[in-house]
Amino acid sequence: MTYDTQPNASHFVDGAYLEDAAGDPIDVVYPATGAVIARIHAATPAVIAKAVESGLRAQAEWAALSGRERGRVLTRAARIMRDRNRDLSVLETRDTGKPLSETLYVDATSAADALEYFGGLAGSLTGEHVQLGQDWVYTIREPLGLCVGIGAWNYPTQISCWKGAPALACGNAMIFKPSEETPLCALKVAEILVEAGAPAGLYNVVQGAGAVGAALVGHPDVAKVSLTGSVPTGRKVYAAAADGMKHVTMELGGKSPLLIFDDADPDDAVGGAILGNFYSSGQVCSNGTRVFVQRGIKEAFLARLAERLAQAKIGDPLDESVNFGPMVSARQREIVLGYIEKGKAEGARLVCGGSVIDGDGFYIQPTVFADVTDDMVIAREEIFGPVMAVLDFDDEAEAIARANNTPFGLSAGVFTRDLARGHRVIGQLRAGSCFINSYNDAPVEAPFGGVKMSGVGRENSKAAIHHYSQLKSVYVRMGRVEAPF
Numbered sequence: 319m320t321y322d323t324q325p326n327a328s329h330f331v332d333g334a335y336l337e338d339a340a341g342d343p344i345d346v347v348y349p350a351t352g353a354v355i356a357r358i359h360a361a362t363p364a365v366i367a368k369a370v371e372s373g374l375r376a377q378a379e380w381a382a383l384s385g386r387e388r389g390r391v392l393t394r395a396a397r398i399m400r401d402r403n404r405d406l407s408v409l410e411t412r413d414t415g416k417p418l419s420e421t422l423y424v425d426a427t428s429a430a431d432a433l434e435y436f437g438g439l440a441g442s443l444t445g446e447h448v449q450l451g452q453d454w455v456y457t458i459r460e461p462l463g464l465c466v467g468i469g470a471w472n473y474p475t476q477i478s479c480w481k482g483a484p485a486l487a488c489g490n491a492m493i494f495k496p497s498e499e500t501p502l503c504a505l506k507v508a509e510i511l512v513e514a515g516a517p518a519g520l521y522n523v524v525q526g527a528g529a530v531g532a533a534l535v536g537h538p539d540v541a542k543v544s545l546t547g548s549v550p551t552g553r554k555v556y557a558a559a560a561d562g563m564k565h566v567t568m569e570l571g572g573k574s575p576l577l578i579f580d581d582a583d584p585d586d587a588v589g590g591a592i593l594g595n596f597y598s599s600g601q602v603c604s605n606g607t608r609v610f611v612q613r614g615i616k617e618a619f620l621a622r623l624a625e626r627l628a629q630a631k632i633g634d635p636l637d638e639s640v641n642f643g644p645m646v647s648a649r650q651r652e653i654v655l656g657y658i659e660k661g662k663a664e665g666a667r668l669v670c671g672g673s674v675i676d677g678d679g680f681y682i683q684p685t686v687f688a689d690v691t692d693d694m695v696i697a698r699e700e701i702f703g704p705v706m707a708v709l710d711f712d713d714e715a716e717a718i719a720r721a722n723n724t725p726f727g728l729s730a731g732v733f734t735r736d737l738a739r740g741h742r743v744i745g746q747l748r749a750g751s752c753f754i755n756s757y758n759d760a761p762v763e764a765p766f767g768g769v770k771m772s773g774v775g776r777e778n779s780k781a782a783i784h785h786y787s788q789l790k791s792v793y794v795r796m797g798r799v800e801a802p803f
């Protein structure tokens with residue numbers, strides 16, 4: 319089976335595709351060619367009402383199952399996703415422009431990992447017993463209710479399951495709104511969950527841009543909102559959720575530091591910097607885009623890096639030998655180009671790249687700036703494209719202080735052969751997801767998320783359970799009740 323890029327209808331609600339052509343039209347564009355590959359419509363108030371009503375109904379039914387029964391559905395969905403990995407990967411490539419050489423191994427695969435992991439945990443979500451003399455307290459881990467997930471465009475399938483899998487494992491229902499740039503793959507996730515035995519309405523997908531997201535966040539029947547997106551959107555969504563006293567998870571942007579000491583293995587350090595800047599054409603939230611290189615090895619590092627980047631195979635993302643694709647949209651390419659121009663204007667040294675690649679797709683060369691200083695815009699703002707800023711440093715304390723001098727705190731990495739230094743440095747870096755002699759690994763077993771402006775809460779790992787459930791405590795008196803009067 320190969321998936322058509324034009325879905326049967328725009329939304330997947332109450333177990334079936336649903337259309338309401340009165341919604342604003344959204345064209346889905348293949349980033350490698352600029353061709354329109356599908357047209358869908360944003361959710362109308364009627365679609366949102368049906369998603370909420372069916373979500374509430376399904377949640378009651380789902381929460382009444384045992385955790386083990388819920389887990390069985392999730393693990394079955396994981397198996398179906400793995401069986402259809404190639405078709406899902408091709409669709410993800412068409413939706414995002416990311417090379418098939420990446421999507422085959424990361425996107426549906428990591429989504430299936432999440433379904434499998436949280437499916438496995440579902441049967442062991444228990445409360446506690448606390449003995450208090452003869453009396454006792456017990457706690458029950460309860461679902462929150464109807465959750466809303468809102469996604470960014472860089473990892474649409476992964477994000478839909480990083481949010482959906484823990485939510486469902488805990489007995490919640492979810493309405494997921496993908497990014498309007500990449501609406502296709504979450505529909506397949508919803509279809510697969512129903513095929514695996516999830517009740518109709520448990521995982522609904524509704525389409526649209528910010529206005530639809532805002533309508534979901536503000537809906538009085540929604541108990542929790544999990545957003546993956548930029549800091550400005552995070553601010554708005556967090557504020558709106560606070561108004562309704564809703565639970566939140568905020569997975570936001572970053573400008574993460576990667577510290578390379580002069581004793582680091584040179585090839586590993588260059589490899590880490592490449593993974594932390596050019597994977598998915600630089601459209602990864604946790605990217606280590608401020609690469610601090612100890613002064614003595616800077617020129618050797620830059621020479622090796624330029625050599626390796628010259629080997630990138632840029633082209634048709636559906637060709638499995640290609641490993642560097644386009645930006646997701648013409649708009650994103652313009653934003654990134656604007657930063658490249660700022661870098662040049664501010665006097666950073668362009669080591670390689672710096673231009674668009676002619677053609678209909680939204681390609682930009684992998685770009686490296688050296689001699690970047692902390693005050694330059696390209697060292698301060700998230701670019702979300704293939705632009706690495708290399709900064710020099712002399713000693714450890716200076717590097718740590720400069721690395722922490724940012725409002726963001728998503729990730730941080732260090733390359734050194736001195737493991738004591740590796741742990742010492744990481745211990746002082748203010749970031750949520752950190753790496754020693756590696757970069758950008760995101761297994762489902764590890765908590766993922768940021769500090770400072772990069773977010774609130776954690777996805778993945780057992781930590782996510784705490785963000786999709788709440789504890790009820792019950793005090794049980796075994797003796798008589800003594801009242802003062």
Ligand SMILES: NC(=O)c1ccc[n+]([C@@H]2O[C@H](COP(=O)([O-])OP(=O)(O)OC[C@H]3O[C@@H](n4cnc5c(N)ncnc54)[C@H](O)[C@@H]3O)[C@@H](O)[C@H]2O)c1
Nearest residue numbers: 469470471496497527528531532547548551569570571603
């Ligand atoms: N920390 C993480 O896990 C993580 C992962 C991927 C991407 N990101 C971040 O996402 C950003 C790139 O993605 P983007 O451009 O799609 O982000 P964005 O903030 O523009 O949009 C994110 C989502 O929010 C929706 N939205 C916009 N306004 C809204 C509102 N007022 N209310 C509710 N929803 C609203 C959008 O439609 C989209 O679905 C980058 O900053 C990147 O770092 C973070």
Ligand SMILES: O=CCc1c[nH]cn1
Nearest residue numbers: 473602603604758760
């Ligand atoms: O884009 C952010 C999430 C992520 C990091 N690595 C893989 N996915």
